[in-house]
Amino acid sequence: MQAIPDNSEVEVFSDSQYALGVLSGRYRAKKNPDLVNKYKKMVATKRMSVSYNWVRGHNGDKWNELCDQLCNEAAGIDLNGNPFGSARRGQRLEDMDYNDLVELYKSVRAELVRRNNEIETLIKEDIDYEHRRNDESEG
DSSP, rough: OSSSTTOOOOEEEOOOHHHHHHHHHSOOOSOOOOHHHHHHHHHHHHTOEEEEOOOTTTOOOHHHHHHHHHHHHHHSTTTTSSSTTTGGGOOOGOOOHHHHHHHHHHHHEEEEEEEHHHHHHHHHHHHHHHHHHHHHHHH
């Protein structure tokens, strides 16, 4: 969004009615309010005219399918598939013994910590970039 010129007309497409509602201001963000506020501030600062459009997910829309693929690649997993990996494909939590559940918990927790660290690094880099940009414009 930073690359979009000021005063642009922007169309946002999503298969999430909740996401569109949050971004458009119809709903209050339950998660990531800091990111939502950053988005809204950027839209206001750049004086963008934004329209929000819902598309049905997993219904053959080529752009929605591409976006889904890119999100899966960025996440490093298939978000639409089995979150427990191929080794546990088809295995239900109810059927796992205690040791398997502990192993699963540890691996999921480690992955969440890893991703959280990546996100915090990206946010810090973004904040550092904004500070450098502000310093350059003031200097």
